[in-house]
Amino acid sequence: MTMSNAYIDDFPxxxxxxxxAFYSSFLALALGGVFGIIQTxxxxxYYRFIDSADYYTVLTAHGVFLVISFTIFFLVGVFTWAITTxxxxxxxxxxxxxxxxxxxxxxxxxxxxxxxxxxxDATDISASVLFTFYAxxxxxxxxxxxxxxxxxxxxxxxxxxxxxxxAWKQENPDSRIPLPTFMVLTTMLMWYIATLGVAxxxxxxxxxxxxxxxxxxxxxxxxxxxxxxxxxxxxxxLMPAYMMWYVLLPKVxxxxxxxxxxxxxxxxxxxxxxxxxxxxxxxxDPGIAEGFKFIAMTNTMFLLLPSLLTAFTVVASMEHGARQxxxxxxxxxxxxxxxxxPVFTGMALAGLMFAAAGFSGMINAGMNINYLVHNTFWxxxxxxxxxxxxxxxxxxxVTYWFLPQITxxxxxxxxxxxxxVVLWFVGMxxxxxxxxxGGLLGVPRRTAEPQYDGFEFEAAVGSMGELQAQIAxxxxxxxxxxxxxxxxxxxxxxxxxxxxxxxxxxxGTLSGPEDAPLVLDNLKLWTAIAxxxxxxxxxxxxxxIVDRGGLFGPDINPLPVSLETVHLLAFVxxxxxxxxxxxxxxxxxxx
Amino acid sequence: MRIGAxxxxxxxxxxxxxxxxxxxxxxREIGHDEYDPVGTLALITVYFLIIALLWVFMYFVEFLxxxxxxxxxxxTVVGLA
Numbered sequence: 001m002t003m004s005n006a007y008i009d010d011f012p013x014x015x016x017x018x019x020x021a022f023y024s025s026f027l028a029l030a031l032g033g034v035f036g037i038i039q040t041x042x043x044x045x046y047y048r049f050i051d052s053a054d055y056y057t058v059l060t061a062h063g064v065f066l067v068i069s070f071t072i073f074f075l076v077g078v079f080t081w082a083i084t085t086x087x088x089x090x091x092x093x094x095x096x097x098x099x100x101x102x103x104x105x106x107x108x109x110x111x112x113x114x115x116x117x118x119x120x121d122a123t124d125i126s127a128s129v130l131f132t133f134y135a136x137x138x139x140x141x142x143x144x145x146x147x148x149x150x151x152x153x154x155x156x157x158x159x160x161x162x163x164x165x166x167a168w169k170q171e172n173p174d175s176r177i178p179l180p181t182f183m184v185l186t187t188m189l190m191w192y193i194a195t196l197g198v199a200x201x202x203x204x205x206x207x208x209x210x211x212x213x214x215x216x217x218x219x220x221x222x223x224x225x226x227x228x229x230x231x232x233x234x235x236x237x238l239m240p241a242y243m244m245w246y247v248l249l250p251k252v253x254x255x256x257x258x259x260x261x262x263x264x265x266x267x268x269x270x271x272x273x274x275x276x277x278x279x280x281x282x283x284x285d286p287g288i289a290e291g292f293k294f295i296a297m298t299n300t301m302f303l304l305l306p307s308l309l310t311a312f313t314v315v316a317s318m319e320h321g322a323r324q325x326x327x328x329x330x331x332x333x334x335x336x337x338x339x340x341x342p343v344f345t346g347m348a349l350a351g352l353m354f355a356a357a358g359f360s361g362m363i364n365a366g367m368n369i370n371y372l373v374h375n376t377f378w379x380x381x382x383x384x385x386x387x388x389x390x391x392x393x394x395x396x397x398v399t400y401w402f403l404p405q406i407t408x409x410x411x412x413x414x415x416x417x418x419x420x421v422v423l424w425f426v427g428m429x430x431x432x433x434x435x436x437x438g439g440l441l442g443v444p445r446r447t448a449e450p451q452y453d454g455f456e457f458e459a460a461v462g463s464m465g466e467l468q469a470q471i472a473x474x475x476x477x478x479x480x481x482x483x484x485x486x487x488x489x490x491x492x493x494x495x496x497x498x499x500x501x502x503x504x505x506x507x508g509t510l511s512g513p514e515d516a517p518l519v520l521d522n523l524k525l526w527t528a529i530a531x532x533x534x535x536x537x538x539x540x541x542x543x544x545i546v547d548r549g550g551l552f553g554p555d556i557n558p559l560p561v562s563l564e565t566v567h568l569l570a571f572v573x574x575x576x577x578x579x580x581x582x583x584x585x586x587x588x589x590x591x
Numbered sequence: 592m593r594i595g596a597x598x599x600x601x602x603x604x605x606x607x608x609x610x611x612x613x614x615x616x617x618x619r620e621i622g623h624d625e626y627d628p629v630g631t632l633a634l635i636t637v638y639f640l641i642i643a644l645l646w647v648f649m650y651f652v653e654f655l656x657x658x659x660x661x662x663x664x665x666x667t668v669v670g671l672a
Contacts, residue, residue: 254616
């Protein structure tokens with residue numbers, strides 16, 4: 001019998017499931033990281049060993065592996081831990097739980113193989129459609145089918161967690177929903193609503209189109225359905241990180257969560273407001289009226305509220321820990337925080353980056369300012385602060401807490417872990433800052449070779465060369481950071497079983513659930529409000545898009561990305577642009 | 592369960608264990624009613640100041656730094672000035 005009270009001691013079977021989900025997530029992180037450094041060096045021109053046409057396959061792999069498999073596999077691990085720990089009960093049926101994991105793994109493998117097959121001419125399978133898979137870019141059916149299986153897997157995972165909660169409620173009819181469980185349930189309700197968009201886009205349009213069952217699609221309709229899912233998915237990445245900030249960070253800071261009721265309000269607001277905002281990704285899409293975009297912008301600005309509430313609650317919880325550790329003064333308490341603990345430092349730095357991301361996000365969200373940064377490198381800088389740091393760095397930091405809990409082995413090296421999280425922060429500071437500045441100069445995103453003959457981007461401060469150097473340097477530091485991370489994951493797995501592990505506990509609260517109004521736990525009410533807001537925000541835009549372009553669109557040509565089509569497209573574009581320039585010059589001469 | 596500084600001394604062992612968070616580093620117990628997060632107020636104020644200044648700075652970077660991008664009498668005049 002072991003001495004410790006770690007998660008693996010209480011829930012050995014669930015620990016195995018969480019461990020498997022985490023390892024799947026880390027495999028995706030490793031692959032995504034490799035493609036990340038390849039494209040960083042390619043784009044900045046420092047080292048190009050792939051063909052520029054393959055850049056888009058690399059970009060697709062980087063995006064899909066990181067923002068679909070890395071984040072969501074980690075999420076299902078964290079959520080399974082949260083449900084079992086906070087309800088203090090194992091999963092209801094282990095075979096069902098392994099079933100949803102298997103479905104997710106099968107799905108992402110199919111999609112991943114379809115993407116990677118784009119590197120070889122041995123098959124005609126490819127899916128170089130980027131994470132956003134806009135029509136007319138067309139992927140092999142295997143890509144879409146894999147995504148469907150993956151998403152259905154997450155739906156079943158959600159059903160599993162709801163089932164645990166229902167079973168728990170039978171035995172505890174008068175208890176409040178424990179906070180971690182509340183966070184899981186509200187996040188999953190948001191996810192069910194959000195994924196209806198991508199399910200419709202794939203099952204009704206893109207998959208039949210890719211299979212040749214329908215001739216064409218309405219690109220604006222599928223784009224809009226994508227963003228119906230594409231914005232809330234960012235909160236799906238973020239909510240497990242938020243959960244860690246609320247339930248783990250106060251504890252590792254040495255304090256308690258400032259307010260359980262505020263945490264519940266934040267998750268309710270995300271459930272209500274995440275979905276009816278997707279059109280803010282389409283401010284530049286013709287075919288959607290300005291008024292609808294304005295509604296999306298208003299909803300988006302309201303979404304700042306839960307993030308600012310989080311900033312307050314999380315910082316106040318950290319401060320509580322610092323003061324209990326002897327911290328004093330207005331700013332002096334910051335020095336009393338446990339900066340040598342990689343779990344704490346990683347999460348705190350992730351939160352700091354998220355504060356910076358808040359600003360670039362406000363720029364993106366403003367309709368007129370968005371016009372100036374839309375489709376530029378600025379946007380890439382923004383999401384490397386949000387999902388690339390606030391989420392990814394939090395996940396890596398809490399991994400150092402979770403690994404002992406789910407493997408029963410002591411962490412291989414706390415010092416390496418501390419170096420890793422700091423290196424990530426430094427690397428991302430270089431890379432993301434330079435990306436933002438590049439975007440202000442008009443440097444485009446999603447471009448293999450952002451250089452043009454006879455045209456120079458002019459920087460008011462610094463130079464393009466300096467920005468490229470910062471991006472490449474940042475990318476290299478991030479890659480080194482990943483190497484250190486995996487060294488720790490492997491080193492820990494190779495350690496012997498330890499019986500002196502910390503107990504599986506999360507933060508207590510200063511103001512507990514007894515202070516939260518009962519209505520906050522009324523999940524039906526919040527879901528109903530969320531659905532009504534979605535109907536308000538999307539009915540008229542969707543009707544008008546279908547009315548104008550038809551359900552299956554005007555006749556468009558699918559674009560399987562092969563070298564021939566790229567050359568053809570380049571030729572068509574070139575002659576078109578030359579023609580336009582000539583006519584402009586002609587107008588200028590004749591004015 | 593809330594435990595204030597005075598209550599803490601008289602609290603039972605199990606209540607104390609529950610209130611403790613990070614036993615090794617903790618020097619004192621601060622309960623709900625004694626805690627005043629002035630440091631948070633200070634940090635958030637600094638953040639708001641930074642954001643407000645950046646917002647003003649944005650006008651210079653995005654609008655005055657570029658050619659006029661929105662066609663309209665007022666903006667054209669500003670852009671040409």
